[in-house]
Amino acid sequence: MLNKQIKLAILAIFIAIPFITFAQETLTGLQIIQNVYDRPAGEDQVGDLTMSLINSRGDERVRTIKQFVKEFDNMEKKIMYFVSPADVRNTSFMNWSYNEEGKDDDQWIYLPALKRVKRISSDSKSDYFMGSDFTYDDLGDRHPSSDTHKLLREEKLNGEDCYVVESTPKEEEYMYSRTVTWIIKDKWIGMKKEFYDEDGDHLKTLSVKKFEKIDNLWTILHSEMHNVQKNHTTKMELKNVKLNTGIPDNKFTERMMKRGI
Template sequence: MKKLNLCKNPAALVSLLLMSSVNLFPQSLSGEDIIRRVDERYTGDTQKNTTTITLINKRGNSRVREIISYTKDYGDTEKNVMVFTEPRDVAGVGYLAYSYDELGKDDDTWLFLPAMKRSRRISGSSRNDYFMGTDFTYDDMGDRKVEEDTHALKGEEQINGISCWIIESVPKEPGYIYSRRVTWIRQDVLIAVKVEYYDRQGELQKILRTSDITEIDGIWTVRRMEMDNIQNEHRTILEFKNIQYNLPVEDSFFSVATLERGRIR
């Protein structure tokens, strides 16, 4: 249930994927086959990291924020909690999300604002809003299921000398925030290195690029993301640090009450 970004697999299969060359993949893979393999890529049962968020406007002015994040995979559900630690004006703001494998079951998402002293559920049209001034919508941060789109393999291309598949994903449901997404997926480690997002009018809206991809605890990991909003000339850079996998993480971290009590550090 892991995102391109961003899953679950037996350890033996993980080792095979990490060691195998692109020639070991069947030549008749479809777009859906590839996206499903990306979705099933093992990214640990738990993860902890700190993330630096840099917001850059069209004048080149920047703001920097930092968060701490915990993720835990429960099999059919993945839970993620993030809390802002810096600067002072956003410290304590929290985000909690439950992503479900079940088709047709929407993610449960909450945003906690200390000034309000309570959490607000994010649902419906609010999922198209941008998260805390970034160029990522709440929907971007969620877990989009493979079956929700039609995936077509459009070709192959090298990015920085590495072979990538190009996949076009078109939503099946009408009225989705994007009319389509085009994704470049590294064939060696099954990670997206570039995603183009097109708005409902078919115009290019945003481009996501990932870099600094390295192996940590046997898991291939993205350590930098940059989302470039073409239409409003704004950028968001995420840099992931202190990444740790498969450490014990308390179940109590993933509750609204814990978020509101400010227990997560």
């Protein structure tokens, strides 16, 4: 009887293996990118962001930001308080990013010298954030439907099994002609991403240097964007990260932009 069960089990495994392999192989580029997009990041997150801008001569400028992010039913709200340098202290930036496909983000900025919350256009996604190597779009979650995705290959990177996916924007005027992303198979983290400019030349590379499980959720803590054409690098480190702390809804309001941290 036992012998029969073992035989059946072995048979089942042999039958299943090709299907498992087949199932893995049939993951499309879109499915892989969708999995990255859908990777749980918690209901809310608070952390201290340090951005170090390093130019070709090695000169470094540091910007520090306190950020709060929260998922709502149909949108993600984020508020950033600029802590340093001194001349931008108490400036705050709020972004409401909608799940609805094609709906533009709403953005506001509070400048302490003006003492007024001002609505700004979210159309400048190709602008660089605070002089860094990250554009506003690089920092957001680009919806998978904005690009056409193609699985190029599978390979190891830094000891991790990765899918390599090429994404080509559907929008003709987009700032990148294509991106290539190395995605860790079992974690759905984009570990490396190459950006190609409108002429198809390699522009910059994003490398994830450190990620950890916080509250059982994979969280990127340290990444670097290197502009290969200008030999300029931005290091982005997230410290004191806390997930699911129950940030109140009213954190993401004009009142809190003005009040500051």
